[in-house]
Amino acid sequence: LAVSITPDGKRALSGSEDKTCILWNLETGQAVKTLTGHTSGVNAVSITPDGKRALSGSNDKTCILWDLETGLAVKTLSGHTSWVNAVSITPDGKRALSGSWDNTCILWDLETGLAVKTLSVHTSTVRAVAITPDGKRALSGSWDNTCILWDLETGKQMSRFVTNSSIYAVTLYSQGVVLGCNIGKVIILNVDRNLLCPGKVIVTIKQIWDFELERNLPLSADCPICGNRFEPPHKFVKTIEMITKKAGLRPEQSPCLELPDEAWEDPGLLENCPKCGEMLKFNPFIVGGEEIPISKNEFNPSKATEFYKPKPKWKFWKR
Secondary structure, three states: OEEEEOOOOOEEEEEOOOOEEEEEEOOOOOEEEEEEOOOOOEEEEEEOOOOOEEEEEEOOOEEEEEEOOOOEEEEEEEOOOOOEEEEEEOOOOOEEEEEEOOOOEEEEEOOOOEEEEEEOOOOOOEEEEEEOOOOOEEEEEEOOOEEEEEEOOOOEEEEEEEOOOOEEEEEEEOOEEEEEEOOOOEEEEEOOHHHHOOOOEEEEEEOOEEOOOOEEOOOEEEOOOOOOEEOOOHHHHHHHHHHHHHHOOOOOOOHHHHOOHHHHHOHHHEEEOOOOOOEEEEEEEEEOOOOOOOOOOOOOHHHHHHHHOOOOOOOOOOO
């Protein structure tokens, strides 16, 4: 019923009516782990920006936060009184929003597993949710024929769009919002930039796996506003290295949930998009590869793939 791909492109998580989630290796097509814990079908899954954790929503009225390295449940989020239909994680990976058959959305703190706010305006089941690139706003689509824009800080409704059909899907793009409806209709909404995303846009530096080349591509980041993919300046990689070393974070830990609060406010993580000029705020971690490829002296992103070349495969030749 649901699928989500890790930020580095190597793995995917699926949720099923058989009550499980399966983590897949996209290169081999093989199942890596089966996540068991729900007692009813899994309707929605979402992966944190660091690729370490995932959230699933189920007909058992709960969400489960999973450790993708171990395949074990970290926390069970309980608060809805009916099926959970949709989940979405904020761009910094600290919070999540769920939508339910009980007509509400719940904003969760993923570190504590506690509900922060319950958003109650819809008069029918909430079928889809999406969070804006700054993490300050959210959208919910419902069978009551409305899409609501929420302020996640106050929990208040900011704006509402009404149509003549049930809304099953909501997603954001650079110029606004796309809605999918039950009668086969797609609606594109142009939304004022300051209303939809008033804060600094959050981006993550990633090393994406290329299946054809069988190696990681150089470090890159994507601007959610204009869609531009660009090579991050060296200074951000070095800033992130210093933050990681200072925090003493181990590879198996989740930076989203276990880095100290001050790490997220480092002024060295701010930069403008080289194409559209939008102010960007980099997450204090890098996703992909075995480790962050940084030497003590100088780091060259164009040579990043040299640190990640796959082990040579033995070839057998016939004489």
